[in-house]
Amino acid sequence: MKIAIKLAYRNLIGAGLRTWLNVIVLSFSFVVIIWMRGIINGWNRQAKDDMTAWEIGGGQYWHEKYDPFDPFTLSESHAPVPEELIPIINRGEMEPYLISQGTLYPRGRMQTIIVKGINPKQDIFLLPSQKLDTLITDAIPAVTGSIMARNLNITRGDRMMLQWRDAGGTFDATDIVITEIFSANVPNVDQGQIYISLENLQKMMNLPGEATIITYRDGHSPGLTELDGWNHKTKQELTSSVDELIKVKSVGTSVMYVILLLLAMLGIFDTQVLSIFRRQKEIGTYIALGYTRRQVVGLFTVEGTMNAVLAAIVGAFYGIPFLALQAKTGWTMPMDTSDFGMAIAQTLYPAYSAGLVIMTVIVIMFTTMIVSYWPSRRIARMNPTEALRGKIQ
Amino acid sequence: MKRILLIITTLLFTVFVSSQNADDILKKVESNISSDNRIFESTMIINGARSSRTITSKSYVVGDKQSFTEYLSPAREKGTKMLKLENQLWIYSPSTDRIIQIAGHMLRQSVMGSDLSYEDMMDDRKLTDIYSSKVTGNDNIEGRETWILELTAKVTDVAYQTRKMWIDTERYVPLREELFAKSGQMLKRTTMSEVENINGRWFPTKIVYKDLMKQGGGTEFKITQVQFNQKIPDHIFTKASLKQ
Amino acid sequence: MIKFLLKGLIRDKSRSRLPFLVVTIGVALTVLVHAYIVGFMGDIIEINARFSTGHMKVMTRAYEQEMNQVPNDLALTETDSLLSLLSKQFPSAEWSPRIRFGGLIDVPDENGETRSQGPAMGLGIDLINPGSAEAKRLNLEKSAVRGKLPSEYGEILLSENFSLKLGVNPGDKVTLISSTMDGSMAFYNFIVSGTVAFGLESLDRGMIIADISDIRTALNMEDAAGEITGFFKNGFYDNDEAIAEADRFNATFSDNSDDFSPLMVSLSSQGSLGTYVNMVELWTLMISSIFIFAMSLVLWNAGILGGLRRYGEVGIRLAIGEEKGHVYRTMIYESLMIGFAGSVAGTLFGLFFAYLIQKYGINISGMMQGSAIMLPTDIRAKIQPVDFYIGFIPGLFSTVIGTMLAGIGIYKRQTAKLFKELEA
Incomplete structure (x- = not known):
């Protein structure tokens, strides 16, 4: 075996450019596959982290009538915060928010929006809620996201009228002042909505102490699966859309890996076929020296597979610095992604796991081995004396 | 001290009297406008942002709780009927031959695209039951002396927290009304004119509604014919009559 | 002479078959992968276009x-x-x-x-x-x-x-x-x-x-x-053309003082699709470049292998007096023919498979039970005009370059040693 490896190595290096072309293409497979899967893993992680930090925390309790797709349910989907949660909320491990509908009149236009009331002192979400504590005498401070701000063509400091109907149906209106515009990668917390302080919204709606959604801090589940009138939504349920997106992207990109591998294998296959064709005398000699046919097939298979080993080394040579750099600086899309339709950051940080690297290496090695073995089977059918004479068979 | 007490008593008395007055005024207005029953034909001109439309209809009303309206023109709306019993509302559309109950958020839709919502039409509670009122001043509208009444909601389930009404001091007919949000923001304005004496009642025959949050030139409602205290058969106020 | 070379290639399958196959497969893969990436990356754009934004x-x-x-x-x-x-x-x-x-x-x-x-x-x-x-x-x-x-x-x-x-x-x-x-x-x-x-x-x-x-x-x-x-x-969807058409329409028929005058907008200027369009273009370019580069290396290698395969034949031709330059030139002509034929065949195959994936899609709905977001249930390829010629870059050029490099060896061979080589 040792000799086989040594021989294979010599043969490969001796072939010069031919080998290096194959090796470079194959090394692409390593690097590109690891990189792309890393990006997808990173995206998955980042999307969930962003959702955790902006939208869902560690999980939520939804009022049983709350339906995010049907704004008409909002007038009914609120209830007093359950007693048992109040001490947890006071500790800051949970945050209630109240959701209602309103109409905003920016620059004389009319826009139906969602108004969310949130505790200004909360620190479960990254939302700049402390800006809701800004002191303004004749208007309510509000914050909104950058997508919303762009759609409405408003900037920080703008004042506009907000109209709503309270729980009893009474019309009410007030001015709001945008005290902060945040930029989040989670469109669900941005599009079509503004935030004001929970206290203000409860007062405005005439719903003291009520909430629509109660979120707990990541990793601090109160462990109450059943709460009367509230549906528990775990983080896993709430991020299932990300999982699905990632699944589609994984399936979709794996087609590309297959084609990339096919490409590399095409080169190796071609090389193997030629080797066996040109090196008949050598094969004859091996057999004359007492190698069994199987051993010779093994020799050629090792030689072909050695391509993958060299490719791994070459790939590591430029791939490790590249992948490390990517993981550190991220892959920044040269464009503004703030108004993307999904949770996607401007910069994606690929995340590689040992499992990912090992899997990729195993798959590529194994494929290369099969492709190297395939043409070598011919050797087993060769007549050694003919081969020795170099007769083409 | 005595003086102060006197002043306070006088003040209280004045307030009492004026609020009493305001309620009385409202009651008089209500008894003037509403009758046991009435039949009227009306024309509604809706001045939209892009075009104007004219809709005519005939209505049968008994008290505050029952009303039945049949649309006469344009062709598209002809035969559409609307029945209101207590706090329920049904619409019959002849093209579909269906009776549909209007409830929930559908009540917030505008009536025929006008500046009026179904909800505006539906609230049949007496103003004096849901608002406390006081006279806050006097005004002159097109040569008529008026009291200005300010109404503040006593209950929580009203659309408009406050209203301002201008009541003709002589005829007890409202000439103008403004509806406000809790914050004081004016939302709708109604102007009543062409007050006529019909069967001994003073009755405004032209009403202009303007939803201030809506573009367009408002909705003009004109009563072209009105008869009071007619005999209206009971079967009109049944769902069966919608389909006839 | 072209006719002569062509006959040679067709009659002597060993000269042409494998190189042709390799070029064909390589080109087919290139075309397919390009159409696939465009389709895969652009699926969200097309779905949005069809259901909501139009082009x-x-x-x-x-x-x-x-x-x-x-x-x-x-x-x-x-x-x-x-x-x-x-x-x-x-x-x-x-x-x-x-x-x-x-x-x-x-x-x-x-x-x-x-x-x-x-x-x-x-x-x-x-x-x-x-x-x-x-x-x-x-x-x-x-x-x-x-x-x-x-x-x-x-x-x-x-x-x-x-x-x-x-x-x-x-x-x-x-x-x-x-x-x-x-x-x-x-x-x-x-x-x-x-x-x-x-x-x-x-x-x-x-x-x-x-x-x-x-x-x-x-x-x-x-x-x-x-x-x-x-x-x-x-x-x-062609972003540049859509924007140009919208501009042309708006210049003539849209009056910005009239709220009710018509306005044409391209897909990319509706909602957040603009950034997505840009991103897709960038990703497509990047991934296709990697593929075309890799493919070029493979076909280059194939060209070299093709040259080596005919080591003996070249030796004989030199031995019987054929000029080195002539041998070299004919080999390049042949590689041009193989490259061209392979590229044509490969493009056809690639387009065929891409068309199948475009028409029928790769159904992934089995994996997508109970989807909660707007995702396509089929992955589709998307054939673009560029797919008709993109395969020729690796198919033709790389094959010829490979042959050129391998053929240099011809000039290094010494006539005196030829027979010794042939004997062996």
């Missing part, structure tokens, strides 16, 4: 401002003349009017009283007219679950989930309650012709689709439409 869209300026609220009171009027103007002056795209509307679907019981009711998002399209491509565009035929597509006026399609929620079946009568262009309440009866499932939660919740002429009658929108969508006739 271009004409609306009134006022409608455009509040597009997400489907303000039909701000709809385009006199759409017939606008349509004929568009198809005359902007013939690169097919134009069709659409009306989006919200409303309720009300299901009667045997007495005509409401049995069930649910909020619906409606779409009125040119559905029944046999010349219309709208049904195909929305993939209605394949999305059908029960019943059939509307073939007569007065028929409506409901999303499957919605129909189950309401408890209606094909053949049942339902009433649409919506509001007309003037804001008046609108009622219209439909017969449910069938149900569809798009696999997109946002559509499957409460989508209803009917012919636009029914919707026009229902909503009092004769000769009006919320929007006129344009789709490029070649079927693919």
